[in-house]
Amino acid sequence: xxxxxxxxxxxxxxxxxxxxxxxxxxxxxxxxxxxxxxxxxxxxxxxxxxxxxxxxxxxxxxxxxxxxxxxxxxxxxxxxxxxxxxxxxxxxxxxxxxxxxxxxxxxxxxxxxxxxxxxxxxxxxxxxxxxxxxxxxxxxxxxxxxxxxxxxxxxxxxxxxxxxxxxxxxxxxxxxxxxxxxxxxxxxxxxxxxxxxxxxxxxxxxxxxxxxxxxxxxxxxxxxxxxxxxxxxxxxxxxxxxxxxxxxxxxxxxxxxxxxxxxxxxxxxxxxxxxxxxxxxxxxxxxxxxxxxxxxxxxxxxxxxxxxxxxxxxxxxxxxxxxxxxxxxxxxxxxxxxxxxxxxxxxxxxxxxxxxxxxxxxxxxxxxxxxxxxxxxxxxxxxxxxxxxxxxxxxxxxxxxxxxxxxx
Numbered sequence: 001x002x003x004x005x006x007x008x009x010x011x012x013x014x015x016x017x018x019x020x021x022x023x024x025x026x027x028x029x030x031x032x033x034x035x036x037x038x039x040x041x042x043x044x045x046x047x048x049x050x051x052x053x054x055x056x057x058x059x060x061x062x063x064x065x066x067x068x069x070x071x072x073x074x075x076x077x078x079x080x081x082x083x084x085x086x087x088x089x090x091x092x093x094x095x096x097x098x099x100x101x102x103x104x105x106x107x108x109x110x111x112x113x114x115x116x117x118x119x120x121x122x123x124x125x126x127x128x129x130x131x132x133x134x135x136x137x138x139x140x141x142x143x144x145x146x147x148x149x150x151x152x153x154x155x156x157x158x159x160x161x162x163x164x165x166x167x168x169x170x171x172x173x174x175x176x177x178x179x180x181x182x183x184x185x186x187x188x189x190x191x192x193x194x195x196x197x198x199x200x201x202x203x204x205x206x207x208x209x210x211x212x213x214x215x216x217x218x219x220x221x222x223x224x225x226x227x228x229x230x231x232x233x234x235x236x237x238x239x240x241x242x243x244x245x246x247x248x249x250x251x252x253x254x255x256x257x258x259x260x261x262x263x264x265x266x267x268x269x270x271x272x273x274x275x276x277x278x279x280x281x282x283x284x285x286x287x288x289x290x291x292x293x294x295x296x297x298x299x300x301x302x303x304x305x306x307x308x309x310x311x312x313x314x315x316x317x318x319x320x321x322x323x324x325x326x327x328x329x330x331x332x333x334x335x336x337x338x339x340x341x342x343x344x345x346x347x348x349x350x351x352x353x354x355x356x357x358x359x360x361x362x363x364x365x366x367x368x369x370x371x372x373x374x375x376x377x378x379x380x381x382x383x384x385x386x387x388x389x390x391x392x393x394x395x396x397x398x399x400x401x402x403x404x405x406x407x408x
Contacts, residue, residue, distance in 0.1 A: 073134060073135070073136060073137045074135070074136050074137065075136065075137055076136050076137050076138060076139050077136050077139060077159050077160065077169055078159060078160050079139065079159065079169050079170070079171065084101040084103075084104050085101060085104055085229060086101070087099050087100065087101055087231060087257070088229065088231075088243055088257045090243075090256075090257055090258075091231065091241075091257050091258050092258055094233075097233045097234060097235045098233070098234055099231050099232070099233055099234075099241070099257070099258065099259055100231065100232060100233075100234055101229065101230070101231055102230050102231060102232045102240075103228070103229075103230035103264070104227075104228070104229050104230065105227075105228055106224075106225035106226065106227055106228070109178060109181075110178050110179075110181035110182040110185055111177055111178060111181040113181070113185055113219065114127070114181045114184055114185045114188075115127065117185060117188060117189070118188065121188070122188055122191060124147070124148060125146045125147050125148050125149055125188065125191075126146070126147050127144070127145075127146060127147075127184075128145040128146065128147050129144075129145050130142060130143075130144055130145075130177055130180070131143045131144075131145065131151075132173055132176065135167070135169070136169065138171070138172075139169040139170065139171060140169065140170050140171075140172070140173050140176045141153075141154075141167045141168065141169060141170075141176070142154065142170065142173075142176035142177060142179070142180045143180070144180045144181065144183075144184050146184060146188075149187070152180055152183050152184045152187060153167075153180070154167075154168040154176075154179055154180060154183065155168065156168060209265075209269055209272075210269045210270075210272035210273040210276055211265075211268045211269050211272040213272070213276060214226055214244070214246070214272040214275055214276055217276075217279065218246065223246070223247060223248060224246075224247045226244050226245065226246050226272075226275070227244065227245040227246075228242060228243075228244055228268060228271075229242065229243045229244075229245075229257065230242055230264055230267070230268070231243075231257045231258075231259055232259055233259045238259075239259040239260055239261060239262065240259050240260075240261050240262070240263060240264050240266070240267040241255070241256055241257045241258050241259040241260060241261065241267050242255045242256075242257070242261075242264070242267035242268045242270070242271045243255045243256070243257040243271060244268070244271040244272060244274075244275055246275055248279070248284050252275075252278070254271050254272075254274040254275040254278065255267070255268075255270060255271025255272075255274055255275075256270075256271070304393075304394050304395070305394075305395045305396075305397065306322070306325050306326065306388070306394060306395070306396045306397070307397055307398075307399050308321055308322055308325070308396070308397070308398050308399065309398075309399050309400040310398040310399065310400050310401075311400035311401050314377075315374055315377045315378050315381065316373070316374070316377040318377075318381055318398070319331060319377040319378070319380040319381040319384065320377075322381055322384045322385070322396055323351070323380075323384055325396075326384060326387075326388055326392075326394070326396070328351060328352065328384060329351075329352040331349050331350070331351055331360075331376075331377070331380045332349065332350040332351075332352075333347065333348075333349050333373065333376055333377075334347065334348045334349070334350075335347050335369060335372060335373065335376075336348070336362075338364075338365060341365075343367055343368060344365050344366070344367055345365075345366050345367075345368070345369060345372040346361075346362045346363065346364045346365070346366070346372075347361055347362060347363050347366060347372045347373070347375065347376040348360070348361040348362040348363075348376075349361055349376050349377075349379065349380050349383075351380060351383060351384065351387075358383060358387060360376065360379050360380050360383045361376065361379065363375055363376060363379065384396065
């Protein structure tokens with residue numbers, strides 16, 4: 001008997017649990033088996049009817065309060081992007097399958113040249129690190145650290161309507177790395193090389209391609225890097241052409257920009273081989289001049305033109321600048337009073353260029369120190385101009401506005 005009463009009590013408790021109290025307060029017409037509406041259900045539970053809720057679409061919420069992305073950066077700044085040259089005029093037009101420029105650059109990379117130069121000339125200044133920052137979205141700044149030297153950073157520039165100069169931005173880390181490596185390479189070349197590490201071997205290296213041989217030739221002779229223009233047709237099957245420009249005795253172009261090779265490497269090597277054949281045939285003399293301190297100065301190929309802006313410059317400044325640009329040592333002037341004549345002078349200038357020494361003068365019996373110095377500098381410039389043309393095949397010319405009379 002007690003067991004039956006206990007079972008009934010458990011059944012009653014179970015019914016109370018399974019019968020939600022909210023349904024007991026529903027309107028009577030909803031208890032006939034029809035499900036209550038959502039408004040009636042909320043009302044019976046003491047809630048708020050959905051018709052009273054003024055909910056905005058999610059898009060409006062995002063417009064008034066947008067979600068900030070993680071690690072947000074300022075938008076990109078306006079920076080100059082790389083542009084390709086037009087297709088050379090020598091290319092034969094094909095309206096059905098036009099030729100297009102697919103690449104244009106100086107061969108190899110400054111980064112690889114930098115490591116190679118450090119290994120062969122100044123191993124005391126190895127690369128420690130390239131440091132990048134991204135102040136704007138997908139735009140980078142860069143700094144290069146060389147051991148024992150100050151960090152190498154690109155010069156700041158002005159962007160858009162900015163008033164102040166800001167760090168230079170690059171569209172990719174690769175572009176930034178190439179630029180700063182070029183700056184570092186120029187810096188290291190201005191430092192005297194360590195003699196025990198000067199290694200320049202003649203001839204072709206084992207397994208070296210014509211393109212690599214041409215690059216090495218220009219690098220060893222401090223010539224401008226070969227400029228490579230890659231072309232291709234626009235529809236498969238693709239073929240490639242290449243035109244290489246080198247600056248030896250003036251700009252010279254080699255190769256065929258009309259696509260006819262199966263890949264870029266074959267087109268480049270064919271153009272490079274044509275350039276090497278011309279170099280072997282002509283054997284152009286590369287002039288390497290030394291400066292006053294004995295460091296390697298400017299490297300000028302025959303046919304080069306050195307221009308000097310003479311605007312608002314004295315003849316002394318022009319003559320000194322000409323000597324500097326040609327790699328000559330600074331003129332050494334000797335002013336000697338004429339014995340027994342007051343105010344009269346003889347003047348002599350010694351001009352050192354390479355391993356040679358040229359004497360300008362002596363110019364005799366010139367009245368006044370100022371006039372003697374001016375005449376000495378005039379003759380020094382004319383002599384440097386003559387030596388550059390006759391000995392090195394280099395033309396020196398003046399530009400700008402000047403009232404100086406330099407005729408001999």
